Amino acid sequence: MTTPTTARTRTGMTGRPGPGQRASLQVSAADTAQLQDYPVGARRVLGLFAPYRRPLLGVTSIIVISALLGLAGPFILRALIDTAIPQQNVRLLVLLVGAMLGITAVTQLLGVVQTYVSTRIGQQVMHTLRTRLFTHLQRLPLGFFTRTRGGELQSRITNDVNAMQSVVTDTATSIATNVTTTVGVAVAMVALSWRLSLISLVILPPAIYLTRRVARLRRSIQTRAQRSLADMQTQIEESLSISGVQLAKTLGSGPMLSRRFTQISQELTEQELQSQMAGRWRMGSMALIFSAIPAFIYLAAGLPATGRGMTIGTLVAFTALQTSLFRPVMGVLNVGIQVTTSMALFSRVFEFLDAPVEIDDPVVPAAMHASTLSGEVRFEGVGFRYPGSSEDALQEIDLQLPAGARVAVVGSTGSGKSTLAALVSRLYDPSVGRVLIDGYDVRDLPLAAVASAVGVVSQDTYLLHASIADNLRYAKPDATDADLVRAARAAQVHELIAALPDGYDTVVGARGYRFSGGEKQRIALARTILRNPPILVLDEATSALDNTTERAVQEALDELSVGRTTLTIAHRLSTVRHADQIVVLDHGRIVQRGRHEELLAEGGRYAELVRDAEAGEQARDDLIDAAG
Missing domain, CATH: 1.20.1560.10 (ABC transporter type 1, transmembrane domain)
Incomplete structure (x- = not known):
């Protein structure tokens, strides 16, 4: 089967004739x-x-x-x-x-x-x-x-x-x-x-040939014009977006972009002129044909040989x-x-x-209800390799998260931290081994049950273009207004929302009210709190925030974690010092596990990560002092 990647190299949204242009x-x-x-x-x-x-x-x-x-x-x-x-x-x-x-x-x-x-x-x-x-x-x-x-x-x-x-x-x-x-x-x-019919058969083929030839010429010109128009639309979209304008101003590339746009616009002008002239020639050819056919018929009708009777x-x-x-x-x-x-x-x-559904509901699902779960999570001999990759992202992972425990996973970039988290929420299935929730293999559970049991908060917060209330109810459609307020208070974002002119009816998203990263993160937390999952996965939820905002979000996360099994994927090690267990991943394998003090005393990979983190923070502080 052709992969979607292959398909998009030959067909995209831009540069492809629309339905009205296809019937050529x-x-x-x-x-x-x-x-x-x-x-x-x-x-x-x-x-x-x-x-x-x-x-x-x-x-x-x-x-x-x-x-x-x-x-x-x-x-x-x-x-x-x-x-x-x-x-x-x-x-x-x-x-x-x-x-x-x-x-x-x-x-x-x-x-x-x-x-x-x-x-x-x-x-x-x-x-x-x-x-x-x-x-x-x-x-x-x-x-x-x-x-x-x-x-x-x-x-x-x-x-x-x-x-x-x-x-x-x-x-x-x-x-x-x-x-x-x-x-x-x-x-x-x-x-x-029948006599005039024979004459028509002689005249019709050259007339059709001439018309088709002119139409092909116009089609070729229109195709080039569509390509130029697609290039122009792409440049407009890329250059005049907020990010594009900021990039152009910081790199000083505005004049270059203007020259490129002028060139594309000039090409489009010439192609449109050629297209219109080709169309005019086509109309002229058609008029000549329609005039010639009746003329030949009248001529044939007037001749004795063909017009008798x-x-x-x-x-x-x-x-x-x-x-x-x-x-x-x-x-x-x-x-x-x-x-x-x-x-x-x-x-x-x-x-x-026809794209294959790799992760689906089991034929005979296990009877499990999120409301009765204790929240225990186990990885048994788990290994995972991404499709098309030649290396395993995870290997021989054996890990237990007791119900209510706070477990942190740390490691350098590419060590497999986020992959491990994705297996719990069943965004992927392990290549080998099992992931279990309260003893149930997640592959034996309905997808809706896994979604109800596992709440995920990542650094990439996404808000729909809708009101704040609708964004929160995306997690629980039947939530009452009181439920929304309780969840927002728990996420420490209620006062912010209440201070807005439209309160919970404020429209957010790509074209709505723009929250800061920390504010969006707390709204996402409120959305997760509203679902009240027994298992919580925090995938670098604060890594993109500044220190002040991180502390505010971390307080909300700490409150949210109480009484839940929490798996924290950490980039900033300062956020996981008090975890019940810290797991260190390196090249997809668990190389250390224990509490913060134990791992520091033991040395090894965790101690290296802590030293690197402290060195990075010191370098950042020195830079701030120098700038001051």
């Missing part, structure tokens, strides 16, 4: 590459529409009926010109005019019904795929998201799934309409005049049919392109739908 006269290289790397069978795609067999049959019937009714127009026109008008036959004239109006009314009514049914089918299929994809992505392992760009996920859920509606409402109905119309018009033309009505009716033939023929010729483009959309979505 040339298959894009991205679509071809997508289907080569991840082919999709027609049976699987058709299976999505299986529940809608009857509505689809109805839509097909409407298309056929509409096409046949449209073919009646030229024959009615011939009867009007050759019979009703010359003979002044009022009764026939009224009937024919009424038939023309009736056919138009019925065709329009059928078109409304067709649009409603096909759009409804498209929306239902889109809804099914969108919800299936979102639900499936929620079940994928954390490694999938570290390998896959967030914009790629959004693109497939929104852009690609939305574009699939056009497969039903546009592509499928267009194919059916064009095929039906082409066959019907060809039969009607032969019925009117032809009436004016037949000539006018045939010309009308000939004019309506060109567009559906072009549509039929593009069927393969439309199908390839549509299948590429399904391929992109199915590629993510």
Whole structure:
């Protein structure tokens, strides 16, 4: 299967034509590459529409009926010109005019019904795929998201799934309409005049060739323009974000960015001009073609060899049919392109739908309730290796966290501390060995039960773009206002929230009120307190904070840890001196364990870490003094 990493190298959110631009006269290289790397069978795609067999049959019937009714127009026109008008036959004239109006009314009514049914089918299929994809992505392992760009996920859920509606409402109905119309018009033309039909067959191929050639030229120009537009959008996004502006100002790269933007904008200007001129040539070519075809028909009708016995009505009716033939023929010729483009959309979505769920609920889950847990955690012979890595991140980990104990894990960067923490919350499963909670293997527990039992607070605090109350209730949707206040007080953040103009209704997140790092951390703590988990994992929760803020957050953490089994992943060793047990990791193995004083007296790796930490703090203090 093509990995998401491979997929995003060839398809991204930027630089990819939108749904409206895809129905061109040339298959894009991205679509071809997508289907080569991840082919999709027609049976699987058709299976999505299986529940809608009857509505689809109805839509097909409407298309056929509409096409046949449209073919009646030229024959009615011939009867009007050759019979009703010359003979002044009022009764026939009224009937024919009424038939023309009736056919138009019925065709329009059928078109409304067709649009409603096909759009409804498209929306239902889109809804099914969108919800299936979102639900499936929620079940994928954390490694999938570290390998896959967030914009790629959004693109497939929104852009690609939305574009699939056009497969039903546009592509499928267009194919059916064009095929039906082409066959019907060809039969009607032969019925009117087989001689003129032969002439049309001679003229039509060069006309189609010329139109397709101009369209390919415009497609090539549009592709280059899309690439330039994508480059421009990328530069705008990167250069005018807060971080981008700050980086440009500190590096003095503003003039360089302006020159680059000017160059891209100039290229886009030239490409848009070429595109419009190519379009103008295309329109001119089309006008020439549409003028030439009737002209040759009139010439043939006037020649004795080809126009014998032809009436004016037949000539006018045939010309009308000939004019309506060109567009559906072009549509039929593009069927393969439309199908390839549509299948590429399904391929992109199915590629993510087929991504394996590595961590899932057990078939027969153990009956465990978080409310009855004591909170004991054990690692038995645990080893772990990340997919694609040649080295183990953890090896032979045997560790017990008694219920209510405070255990700290320390070590240098890359020693496996965060990996160990991730195994407790089952973000990953061990490659060998077992992780147990109260004697239950976490792999035998429902994922919801593990989430209820284990609360995680990390240094990367994420707040949703919603109110503070909604952010807190993300952990416990049925929490009352009083519950929110109690949790915020325990996290020492209630006074801060209450002082805001909108209090707990204050909107936070990327575009809301901006809290400092320590304030966000305490809101995250309140969110965890609201869940009241018996096991708490603190993954370097204060490493990104200054000393003053760290002390405030640490006080909240200490209060939160009371009565809970706490696993603390520590970067600053000053925060774990009073832990019941300190575990030292080095290259994925436990090399020491004990209390702070014992480990210092023993020497070894822990003593080295303490000395390095104290040296770092002294160097920082010296720097501050020098600056002062």
